[in-house]
Amino acid sequence: METKNAILVKNLSKRFGDFTAVNAITFEVKKGEIFGFLGANGAGKTTAMKMLIGISKPSEGTATVAGFDVKTQSEAVKKSIGYMSQRFTLYDDLTIKENIAFFGGIYGLSNEKIKEKTALLIDELGLHDKASNLVRSLPLGWKQKVAFSVALLHEPKIVFLDEPTGGVDPITRRQFWEMIYREANKGTTIFVTTHYMDEAEYCDRVSIMVEGKIEALDSPKKLKKQFKVDSMNEVFLKLARNIE
Amino acid sequence: MRTIRFLLVKEFKQIFRNKAMLLIIFVLPLIQLLILSNAASYEVKNSKFAIVDLDHSSYSRALIQKFEASSQFDFMGLFSSEKIAKEQMQQGKIDVVLYIPVHFERSFQKEKKGSLLTTINAINGSAAAVENMYVNAILKDFNKTIQVDFMGAEASLQPKQLHIDTLFWFNPELNYKTFMVPGILVLLVTMVALFLAGMNIVREKELGTLEQINVTPIKKHQFIIGKLLPFWIIGMFELAVGLVIARLIFDVPMVGNFGLLFLFASVYLLVILGIGMFISNFTDTQQQAMFLSWFFAVIFILMSGLFTPIESMPAWAQVLTEANPVKYFVEVVRMVMLKGASLLDIMPQLIKLSIYALLINTLAVWSYKKVN
Numbered sequence: 307m308e309t310k311n312a313i314l315v316k317n318l319s320k321r322f323g324d325f326t327a328v329n330a331i332t333f334e335v336k337k338g339e340i341f342g343f344l345g346a347n348g349a350g351k352t353t354a355m356k357m358l359i360g361i362s363k364p365s366e367g368t369a370t371v372a373g374f375d376v377k378t379q380s381e382a383v384k385k386s387i388g389y390m391s392q393r394f395t396l397y398d399d400l401t402i403k404e405n406i407a408f409f410g411g412i413y414g415l416s417n418e419k420i421k422e423k424t425a426l427l428i429d430e431l432g433l434h435d436k437a438s439n440l441v442r443s444l445p446l447g448w449k450q451k452v453a454f455s456v457a458l459l460h461e462p463k464i465v466f467l468d469e470p471t472g473g474v475d476p477i478t479r480r481q482f483w484e485m486i487y488r489e490a491n492k493g494t495t496i497f498v499t500t501h502y503m504d505e506a507e508y509c510d511r512v513s514i515m516v517e518g519k520i521e522a523l524d525s526p527k528k529l530k531k532q533f534k535v536d537s538m539n540e541v542f543l544k545l546a547r548n549i550e
Numbered sequence: 551m552r553t554i555r556f557l558l559v560k561e562f563k564q565i566f567r568n569k570a571m572l573l574i575i576f577v578l579p580l581i582q583l584l585i586l587s588n589a590a591s592y593e594v595k596n597s598k599f600a601i602v603d604l605d606h607s608s609y610s611r612a613l614i615q616k617f618e619a620s621s622q623f624d625f626m627g628l629f630s631s632e633k634i635a636k637e638q639m640q641q642g643k644i645d646v647v648l649y650i651p652v653h654f655e656r657s658f659q660k661e662k663k664g665s666l667l668t669t670i671n672a673i674n675g676s677a678a679a680v681e682n683m684y685v686n687a688i689l690k691d692f693n694k695t696i697q698v699d700f701m702g703a704e705a706s707l708q709p710k711q712l713h714i715d716t717l718f719w720f721n722p723e724l725n726y727k728t729f730m731v732p733g734i735l736v737l738l739v740t741m742v743a744l745f746l747a748g749m750n751i752v753r754e755k756e757l758g759t760l761e762q763i764n765v766t767p768i769k770k771h772q773f774i775i776g777k778l779l780p781f782w783i784i785g786m787f788e789l790a791v792g793l794v795i796a797r798l799i800f801d802v803p804m805v806g807n808f809g810l811l812f813l814f815a816s817v818y819l820l821v822i823l824g825i826g827m828f829i830s831n832f833t834d835t836q837q838q839a840m841f842l843s844w845f846f847a848v849i850f851i852l853m854s855g856l857f858t859p860i861e862s863m864p865a866w867a868q869v870l871t872e873a874n875p876v877k878y879f880v881e882v883v884r885m886v887m888l889k890g891a892s893l894l895d896i897m898p899q900l901i902k903l904s905i906y907a908l909l910i911n912t913l914a915v916w917s918y919k920k921v922n
Contacts, residue, residue, distance in 0.1 A: 361764045362922050380921055381767055389765040393758035399564050411556030412766045 311370075312337045312464050312495035313358065318367035320353050327353040329518035330367060335511075337463075340486065340496040342506045342526075345515030346546055351499045352392075352468060354515070358497070359389050359466050372463045385413075388457035392469035396453050398442040402433060405441060405456060413460035427455045447478030454485060458494075465489065467498040471505065483508055503539040512538070514545050521545050553768060557776025561750075565780065575746065575784055579738040583792055587731045587800055594680040598644045599623035602635050607655035609664075609696070616692050617648065622684045635669075645671045646681050658696070731800045732883040733856040735792040739785050740850070740876055743819055745843050747781040748826035752839040755830075764920045774915055778823040785819045786812065796887075805890035814882050814896060817903050821875045824910035831917040850876040878903050 313335035320328040328350045335341040345351045356362035358371055360380030369376045372386035396405045403424055410420040428437045431451055441449060450470060457465055467486075471479045483505065490496050498509070506512050506526060513523040522529055522545060526538050533541045565571055599617060603610045618625045626644050629635045635647045649667040658664040668685050672678035754760040763773065789812070796802040825846065833839040852858075853867065854876040860868055871877045878899040885891035893900075 356922075359765050360921060361761065384765055384767040387765070389762070391758060391761060393761075395758050395762035397560070397564070397759060398757075399567050400560065404560070404563065408556055408560045409766070412553060412763070412768050414553070414767075 310336055312339070312372060313341075313497065314370040315358070316368050318354065318357060318369050319365045320350075320357060320362065321365045326518050328357070331515070331518075331520045332367075333513055333520060333523055335464075335495060335497060337495055338490060338493050339510045340490050340498065340508065342509030342512035343497060343499045343515070344503075344506055344512055344542065345499075349515040350518040351515055355466055355468055355497070355499065359387060360384050385460075386463045388460070388462035388465040390450075390453050390457040390465070390467050390470055392472050396441050396449065396456060399440060401440055402428070402437050402444075402452055405452070406459065409456050410459050415460060423459055427452075427459075431455065447474045447482075450474055450478070451482060451485065454482070458489060462494070464495040464497060467496065469499055469501065471500065471502065479505070503537065503542055506538040506542075514542060516545055553772045554776045554779070557773070558779060561776065561780040565784075571746075575742060575788070579742060579788060580791065580795065582738055583731075583734060583795060584799070586734045587727055594677045594684075595622070597623050597646055597677075597681050597684070598626050599646045599648075600626045600629055600635060600638065600644045601648045601650065602629045602632055603650045604652045605650045605654040609655040609658060610650045612695070613648075613650065613692055616688050620684070620688055639669065639671055642671075645677075646685065648685065727800045728802050728888065729884070730856075731796045731802045732887050733854075733880050735789065735796060736854075736876065736879045736883050737851060737856065738792060739789050739815070739819070740822055740879075741847060742788055743781055743785045743822040744826045744847060745840070746784070746826075747778055747823045748830040748833075748839045748843055749836055750781070751777055751827065751830040752833055752836050756835060770915055770918055770920060774827060774911075774918060778820075778827060781823055781826075782816075782819050785822075786815060789815050802887065804887055806886035807890075807892075810891075810893055810896065811883065811886050814879070814886070814900060814903070817900065817907055818875060818879045820907040821903060821910055824907060824914045825875075827914040828910060828917060831914065831919075850874050853877065854880045856880050872902075875903060875906060 311334045313333075315331060315333050317330045317332055318328060319326065319330050331354060343351055343355065353362065357364045357376060358369055360371075360376050360383045364377060371383045374380075374382040374386070376383055397408070400408065406424045406427060407420050410423060415423065424437075428434060431448075433448075433452070436444065436448075441452070444452070454467070454470060457467075471482055474482065479502070486496055486498070486508075498505075500506065509526065511523065511525050512529065513520045514529075515521070522532070522541070524532065529541050530536065530538065533544050535541055535544065565575070599620075601614055601617060603614060614628070617623060623646065626638075629638070629647075632649065635644070635649075638644045639647060647669045649669070651665065651667070654664050654666070666689070668682070670678045670681050670685075751760070754763070793804070793808070793811075797804060826843065829842045829846070830839055833842060853860075853863070853871050853874050855871070856876075860871050860877065863871070882891070882896045882899050885896060889895075
C-alpha cells in the first residue's frame, strides 16, 4: 500500500497524570520532506517525537510512521526509522569504527555491509586518521556528524533528529545541514526539532508547538506571510508571546 | 544470536577499557578475600583476664599459676578487692574476672568442695561463651591436679570415670578458615554480580544510550542476555580464581566435585544478575541503584548463615531466609567443599534456586520496558 505520507498523526495526546504534555495534535509529513518541528522548551516536542519513534505510548489518538501504527507495531516502526537525540548517544568509550559495527550489528546488517558502510562513512566525513580513536576524544561537532551517519546506517525511510545541532558552532551547523539535504535528496524523510530559527528556514514545512498544541503549520514562506513578518524568528516570538 | 554477539563484544570492550572497573572486578575482591578470611574469626584470643584472690592460700596460688600459664588469656594482674575489679571491667580494661573467696582452701579440704565465681563481660555474647569455656577447661584441669595431690594413692582406687571423646567431623581441626573462606568467596561473587550488572544498565540510562538502544528493533531478551552474560562469565571466573586461592593459600579442603560447585554457581549467578537487572529497571540513576543494591546485599549477607547460624534466628526470620539466595549458596559451597556432597544432596537447594532464577528473570524481562 503506497501512500504519499511518511508520517500521519491524528489527535495524538500524551498525558502524565493531570498534565497534558501533548494535546490532540494532527499533522502529516510527506515522503522526502524536511519537516521542522518547532516549539519552546517544554512545549511537548520531545514527548511527541518519543511517541512517533515508539518509545512512549500515546494516551489517545493514532499515529502511523512509515505505514506502521506506533501503538501496535512499534517494533516494525523501529526498523524503518533512524533516530538521533539531543543527548549525544554514541558510546564514548568505543571508537568510531566500533560504534558503527555495533549499531550496524544491532540493526541486522551483514558483516560485509558493515565493512562497506564503515569505509563509506569514514570517507564521506574524512575521518581516516580518527576512525580508531575513542569517540570521547572527538569535538562535539564531529560527534554529532558521526551520530547522524550512524543513525542512517540501516538506510531508514525516515530519520528523526532531536535538536541535532545543539551547542555546535555555525560552520559545523551549516555542514550538518548539508548532510541533511544530501540525505533528503536521496528520498529520506527528515523530521527535525530545533531551537535555531535560521535552521527552520531550511525546512520544507514547519510546525510550531505551543503548550502541547500545534499552533501553526506551513512552509516558512507562507508562515511569514501569514504573520506579516520577515523571519521565522518573529513568527515564533509572535506565537509564543500570544500565550504569555 | 548475532545481535547478542554484537552486544557481548561491546560490553567486554567497555569493561576492559575501564580501568576502575577492572580494579573493582579483579583486584578488590581478591584483596577482600585475603583480608576477610584472615580477620573474620570465631576464635577468641587475647581476652584480658584478672583475678581477685581473697584466700591467699597455696591452692589459690596454684590456681593463679594455671591461669597465668594459659595461652588463651592475657593475664592483667591480681586485684585486692571486688570493687577495683568491677571498676576495671566498667572501663573495659578487663573482660574476665575470677574471684577466689576467703577459706577457699579450707572448705576444699574440709568439705571436699570449693566454690569460685567468674564474671565475664558479655556484651559480645558469643565471645563470652567461648571465654567461659576456656575458664572451665582450666578449672577442670586444676581440679584433676588437686584431686591427685589431695587424695594421693586413694585417687587411683576410685572407680574409673566415664570418659567422653568428641570427634569433629568435616572440619577436624576446627579451623575457622575452612568454615569462613568458602562463605566469603560466595559473598564476593555475589557483590560483583549484583552491583556491576545493575549499575551497568542504569549507567546507560544516565548517558542516554539506553534510549538509543530502545529505538532500535532489538528484542528485549536479546538486550538482557547481552547485558547479563558478560557478568555471568566474570562471576564464574571470579569463583574459579577464588577457589584456587582458597586451596593454595588457605588450604581449604575440596572434598566434593568442582563441576557440581560450578553447576550450582551458574544457576546462582542467574538469580543474582536477575535481581540486579530488576533493581535497575526501577531506578533512574546509579546512586539509586547502588542504594537499593546495598539494602538487599546487607540483608542477604547477614541472613545467609555465614556469620550467624540460621538455626538460632527467630522463627519468622528463618522463614524469611527461604527467599535469600545467598543462604543456599553458602550452604551448598560448604556442603560440597567440606562434606563432599553429591548432586542428590544439593538437589533441594538446586531446585529452589532454579525456580528462583526463572521467576526473577521473568520479572526482570517483564519490567524492562522499551516503551514507556
